[in-house]
Every structure is written in C-alpha cells, then in structure tokens.
Amino acid sequence: MGDMLTTTPHKETTLQENQEDDSFKENAEETVKHISIEEASNETLNEKPEAHTQKCEYNPITHFKNFLNGFKRQKQNEEGADLEMQDTQLSKTIKARHLLMISLGTGIATGLLVGNGQVLSKAGPGGLVIGYFISSVMIYCMIQSAGELGICYRGLVGNFTRYSSLLIDPSLGFALSILYTFQWLTVLPLQLVTAAITIEFWTDLNPDIFVAIIFIVVIVVNLFGARGYAEAEFFCNLCKILMIIGFIILSIIIISGGAGNDGYIGAKYWKNPGAFANGFKGVCTVFTYAAFSYGGIEVLVLSIDEQENPIKVVPNCCKKVAYRILFIYLLTTILVCFLVPYTSPQLLGSLNKGENSGSHASPFVIAVESHGVKVVPHFINAVILISVISVANSSVYSSGRLLLSLSEQGTFPQFLNYIDQRGRPIRCFVISLTFGLIGFVASSEKRQDVFTWLLAISGLSQLFIWLAICLSHIRFRDAMKTQKKSMDEVGYKAQTGYWGSWVAVLIGLFSLVTQFWVAIAPVDKNGKLDVMSFFQNYLAFPIVLVAYFGHKLYYGNWCPLIPLSKIDLDSHRKIYSPEEITEIELQTSGETIFEKSGKEEGLNDNVTKEHDKKSVYSN
Structure with a gap:
C-alpha cells in the first residue's frame, strides 16, 4: 500500500513530463514550418515584381501567336461526343444589355429605312399603314411563340428550323433550314448594295470603294466572336434608337408647322395625291416588305445558347417587343406617310419622273430634306449607314450559326462543324463572307434589279419561317396535351397563348396567298403576267418546294406530319421544376x-x- 502511494505520484510526474515534451516538439515543428513559410513568402514577394514586370511586357510575336492559336479547333470534353451536344461549345458572352438592344434594334435597316420608300410608291400611305399593322399583329404573336419554344428547347443551334424537324416534319425542317440559311446569306450583299445607295447621298465616287470598306469592318467585328457581335450591335442599335426618337420628335414638329418651309402640313399628302395607290392590290404588296423590315426580330431567340442568363432575359425581351413594334415601326411609318407623297420621284422604285428622279434616297431623309430642314438629313443618313452595317454584321452571325446547325444535323458537310478556341464557327463565317462578294455589283447599273431579287428572297422567306415557328408552337401545345404533359413544366408561356399562334398562322397564310396574286399580276406591270416579276416576288416558294420534296425522295418518308403521340418531348426539352x-x-x-x-x-x-x-x- 505504501509502495503504491510512493510510486503513483512518480508515474503522474512522468506522464506530465512526456506530454510537455510532446507539446514542445509540436510547437517547435510548427515554429520551423512557420519560419520556412515566411522565408518562402519573402522570397516570392521579392521575386514578384520581376515576374510581374515580365508578364506586363508587350510582346507582339506572342500576341500574334495567340491570335493564330485562337483559330485552332476547340477541344471536346469527351472523345466522340454526340454532335447534338457540340452546340454548347459556343461562347456564352452575350449579356442582358446586349440582348435588350438586339431585341429593340436588330433589323432596323434596309426594310424600314430604305425599302419602305419602294412600297410607299406602290401602296400609298393608307395601304402602307394597314399592311404594317396587319403584319405587326402576326409578329407579336410569333415572337411570343418563339420565346416559349426557345426557353423549352435551349441549346439547339439554329433552333427555329429544328423546331419544325422535331414537332412538325423533318422534311419541312430541312427545307426551312435551307431557306433560312440562304436568306441570311443573301442579307449581307443586300446590305452592301444598300450601303452604296445610301452613300450616294454624299458623293459620286465608285460605290465599290465603300462596299470594300464596310466588308472589311464586318470581317473584323466577327473575328471577335459573339462578344464582338454583341458589342457592335449594342452601339449600332443605340444609335438607331436615338435617331428614331429624334426623327419622331422632329417629324411631329414639321407636320404641325413648327419647322421647315411648308408651314402646317397635316394630312395634305393623304388628300393629294391620296391615301391609296393601286387599291387592295397595293395593300397586298406591303406584306413582303413588312416581313423584311421586321426580319431579324427573332435573332434574340436564335442567340439563346450564347446568352449568360436566357431564362431572365428572353421573356423580358419578348414582352417588350410590343413597344418596338408600336413606336419604332408603326409610328415612324405613319410619320413618313405624312411627310412624303407616294408620287415622289426620289423614292426607291418610283415610276414618276421629275427633279432628283432616280436618287432613290431613304424616305426618312426625303421626309426631312424635302421640307427645307438642313444638316439633319446628313445625321439621319449617317445613322442609316450604321444601321446597314449592323444588319450586315447580324447576317454573318446568324448565317454562321445556321450553317453550323445544318452541319451538326448532317445536312451539310461535317467540314463546317468546326468551332475554334474562341467559340467561333469560323469555317461557316468564311462561307457567309463569300456570299458578301455579290455586294460588289453596287457600281453596276443593274444594282436596283439585284436589290429587288435579294429583297424577294429575304422578305418571303421570313413569312415561311414565322409560319413554321407558330405551327411548331401549336404542335408543341397539342403534343403536350396528347401525351398528358403538364404545362407547369414550361419555363415561359407565350402571352398570346395557343390561339395567338393560330391568329399568326392565318395572317401568314393570307399574306402568302395575296403575295402570289401580286406575283402573277404585278402592280408595276399593269396587272400583266411577267415571269421575271413573278420570281422576284415569289422566289422563296420554289426553293421550299424543291428542298422539301427532295428530302422526301431521298429518305422515302412520305408522312406529312409526325403523329402527336410520337413527338419526342423529352430528349431536347428542358423540364423546369x-x-x-x-x-x-x-x-x-x-x-x-x-x-x-x-x-x-x-x-x-x-x-x-x-x-x-x-x-x-x-x-
């Protein structure tokens, strides 16, 4: 017992000493580590300025190498990845502010600012306003349908035509893919010709000089990829919208007699020479031109895979399209009709001869200049030129994405399915830019004929595309109902709903039928059949027919529609919680x-x- 009493304190003392030794060793090791870390950090701190100085040194050779390396193919996440998943390689650099300006201003160029002069001379002010109003109803319903489908089918490059393949018929989707791509390929030379017409307001120099300059600008902008496209569109569309606002204010002042040499104008030109030219047929000529003017409004959905936050931005932009239609298109068109008589010889395509005949100036410029307002027409013409460059830029961007989509689907050669390190479909861009060389006919005496041909392709093809979007929306809703899928899974529901798409389809079909009538008996040929005029007015229709039946023959699939019960609603659709x-x-x-x-x-x-x-x- 005594031994135990004497040994126990000794054991406790030994344990305490051991614990103290262990703690001392641990503290010593931590101290050594801390000292070594501090020394290492001091060494790196001393070395940092030199390293930083080396990094900041500009080396043009290195930058040029990086520029060239940017054209190399982008690496795949997985070897042999499904082609359907390759659209995610596109760079997501389009921000909300870009998309807002794109939705407001894209497409405000040739159709509205220049082409309206041609249709004003054929339809008169009353016919022009009625035709634009009817088309506006279709556009608003269509963009709502496109917004709903775009949010559901995110990640589909060239999504409009893919909707038709998935929801209606693969052959129709193929035909529309060819048509829509061809439309955007022809928009670039069309804008270049328009630019040459616009620049004639200032100089008589060879138009091809300015075509070459604009062509180079478009190439440089698109080399910066989606970000370059978005920034250029932001600036150009901001200029366009500011010009539109200024034009609206100035026009109201001129009409009321507050500016210009003519005093109070009011509805003078609606009385003399009149509100309508060529009656009901004149109204029917408006639809194709209006479609071309509104063309590009759907790009906000086409670019959905390159947007940073499409869930928020696309629905907001779709809701605000109504303001664009009302103020940018309808109001400006009405004001032009109050300021420019449809008999003005300055209008594009005018058959009337007189002073300044053949100048083919923009109706916006004529509206201000003809009433004695100086300087301002130069600013308007400059913004019109910026607008033309903007749409030329959009055409290269859109056609590149559409060619990429066709390549991914196997419709076009796999050679085009190439996305570089900067997220650019660079080979598709080269094809798009090649078509731009047609624009060098600007110096030719036949350039107005070229303008009319290119406009015919672009205008009517827009009607087919919008019809397909609305039909796809109808089929989507019907398939959801047939397969008992809940609409609560849909991220954004069109404000115009199911029946809004039907309204748009009826207006679209009416436009196509009346345009066929105008093509057979054109206004400027006194109602006589003319083969050239027919194809200039209805060229898109034969393209659709050949592509559609060619696809049917090749694949042997003669079923006109995919049954609603067999439509695949799960593979490509995003289901929202x-x-x-x-x-x-x-x-x-x-x-x-x-x-x-x-x-x-x-x-x-x-x-x-x-x-x-x-x-x-x-x-």
Whole structure:
C-alpha cells in the first residue's frame, strides 16, 4: 500500500513530463514550418515584381501567336461526343444589355429605312399603314411563340428550323433550314448594295470603294466572336434608337408647322395625291416588305445558347417587343406617310419622273430634306449607314450559326462543324463572307434589279419561317396535351397563348396567298403576267418546294406530319421544376421574393379576416 502511494505520484510526474515534451516538439515543428513559410513568402514577394514586370511586357510575336492559336479547333470534353451536344461549345458572352438592344434594334435597316420608300410608291400611305399593322399583329404573336419554344428547347443551334424537324416534319425542317440559311446569306450583299445607295447621298465616287470598306469592318467585328457581335450591335442599335426618337420628335414638329418651309402640313399628302395607290392590290404588296423590315426580330431567340442568363432575359425581351413594334415601326411609318407623297420621284422604285428622279434616297431623309430642314438629313443618313452595317454584321452571325446547325444535323458537310478556341464557327463565317462578294455589283447599273431579287428572297422567306415557328408552337401545345404533359413544366408561356399562334398562322397564310396574286399580276406591270416579276416576288416558294420534296425522295418518308403521340418531348426539352418556374416569374416581373411573400401574407391575412367576419355573422 505504501509502495503504491510512493510510486503513483512518480508515474503522474512522468506522464506530465512526456506530454510537455510532446507539446514542445509540436510547437517547435510548427515554429520551423512557420519560419520556412515566411522565408518562402519573402522570397516570392521579392521575386514578384520581376515576374510581374515580365508578364506586363508587350510582346507582339506572342500576341500574334495567340491570335493564330485562337483559330485552332476547340477541344471536346469527351472523345466522340454526340454532335447534338457540340452546340454548347459556343461562347456564352452575350449579356442582358446586349440582348435588350438586339431585341429593340436588330433589323432596323434596309426594310424600314430604305425599302419602305419602294412600297410607299406602290401602296400609298393608307395601304402602307394597314399592311404594317396587319403584319405587326402576326409578329407579336410569333415572337411570343418563339420565346416559349426557345426557353423549352435551349441549346439547339439554329433552333427555329429544328423546331419544325422535331414537332412538325423533318422534311419541312430541312427545307426551312435551307431557306433560312440562304436568306441570311443573301442579307449581307443586300446590305452592301444598300450601303452604296445610301452613300450616294454624299458623293459620286465608285460605290465599290465603300462596299470594300464596310466588308472589311464586318470581317473584323466577327473575328471577335459573339462578344464582338454583341458589342457592335449594342452601339449600332443605340444609335438607331436615338435617331428614331429624334426623327419622331422632329417629324411631329414639321407636320404641325413648327419647322421647315411648308408651314402646317397635316394630312395634305393623304388628300393629294391620296391615301391609296393601286387599291387592295397595293395593300397586298406591303406584306413582303413588312416581313423584311421586321426580319431579324427573332435573332434574340436564335442567340439563346450564347446568352449568360436566357431564362431572365428572353421573356423580358419578348414582352417588350410590343413597344418596338408600336413606336419604332408603326409610328415612324405613319410619320413618313405624312411627310412624303407616294408620287415622289426620289423614292426607291418610283415610276414618276421629275427633279432628283432616280436618287432613290431613304424616305426618312426625303421626309426631312424635302421640307427645307438642313444638316439633319446628313445625321439621319449617317445613322442609316450604321444601321446597314449592323444588319450586315447580324447576317454573318446568324448565317454562321445556321450553317453550323445544318452541319451538326448532317445536312451539310461535317467540314463546317468546326468551332475554334474562341467559340467561333469560323469555317461557316468564311462561307457567309463569300456570299458578301455579290455586294460588289453596287457600281453596276443593274444594282436596283439585284436589290429587288435579294429583297424577294429575304422578305418571303421570313413569312415561311414565322409560319413554321407558330405551327411548331401549336404542335408543341397539342403534343403536350396528347401525351398528358403538364404545362407547369414550361419555363415561359407565350402571352398570346395557343390561339395567338393560330391568329399568326392565318395572317401568314393570307399574306402568302395575296403575295402570289401580286406575283402573277404585278402592280408595276399593269396587272400583266411577267415571269421575271413573278420570281422576284415569289422566289422563296420554289426553293421550299424543291428542298422539301427532295428530302422526301431521298429518305422515302412520305408522312406529312409526325403523329402527336410520337413527338419526342423529352430528349431536347428542358423540364423546369416549380421552384425554377417561380424564380423565372419573379425575375421577369421584377418582383423580389420578399415582395411576393409579403403579398401572400397580406392575402392570407385578408382571407383570415373575411373568414372571421363570416363566422361572426353566422353566429
């Protein structure tokens, strides 16, 4: 017992000493580590300025090598990855501010600013306004349908034509792919010819000089990829919108007699020479031109795979399209009709001869210049030139993505399915730019004929594309109902709904039928059949027929429509959860989650109070 009493304190002392030794060793090791880290950090700190100085040194050879390396093929995440997944390689650099300007300003160029002069001379002011209003209803319904499908089918490059292949018929999708791609390929030379016509306002130099300059600008912008396209569009569209606002204000002042040499104008030109030219047929000529003027409005959905936050931005832009239609198109068209008589010899395509005949100036410039307002026409013409460059830029961007889509689907050679390190479909760009060489006919005496041919392809093809979008939306809704899928899975629902697409389809079919009538008996040929005029007005239709039946013959699939029960709604569609739907609704409405919860609490309080009142009265 005594031994135990004497040995126990000794053992405890030994344990304490061992623990102290261990803790001392650990502290010593940590101290050594800390010292070594500090020394290492001091060494790196001393070396940093030299390294930083070396990094900041500009080396043109290195930059040039990086520039060349940017054209190399982008590496795949997995070898042998499915071609359907390769569209995710495109760079996602389009921001919300870019897309807002793209949705507001893209397409404001040749059709509205120059081509309207040609249709004004054929339809008169009344016919022009009526035709634009009818087309506007179709456009608004169409863009709502495109927004719903775009949010559902995110990640489909060249998505409009893919909708038709998935929801209607593969042959129709193929035909529309060919047509839509061909349309955007012809837009570039069309804009170059328009630029030459616009520049004639200032100089008589060879137009091909300016065509070459603009062509180089378009190439340089597109070398910067989606970001370059977006930044250029932001600047150009901002200029266009500011010009439109200024034109609206100035036009109202001129019409009311506050500016110009003619005093109060009012509705003078609606009385003399009149509101309508060529009657109902004149109104029918408007639809193709209006379609071309609105062309490009769907690009905000075409670029959805290169947007940073499409869930928020696309629905917002679709909702704001109504303002663009009302103020940028309808209001400006009405004001031009008050300021320019349809008999003006300066209008593009005018058959009337007189002073300044054949100048073919923009109706916006004529509207201001003809009433004695100086300097301002030069600013308007400059913005029109910027607008033309903007649409030329959009044409290269859009046609490149469409060619890439056709290559991914196997329709076009796999050689085009090439995306470089900077996320650019560079080989598709080369094809697009090659078509731009047609624009060098600007110095030719036949350039107005070239303008008319290119416009015929672009205008009518837009009607086919918009019809296909609306039909795809109808088929999508019908397939969802047939397969008992819930619409609560859809991220964005079109404001015009299911029947809005039907309204757009009816207007589109009416436009195609009346355009066929105008093509057979053209206005400028006194109603006599002319083969050249027919193809100039209806060239897109034979292209669709040949491509459609060629695809049917090649694949031997003669079924006109995919049965609703067999439409694949799962492979490519994004299915949204209730939480995601709520988030989208909050983002598009601009309402915070706290505001929404506060409203719900207030609603619940009101329900409780009503219930208490009823219970008191019942008692």
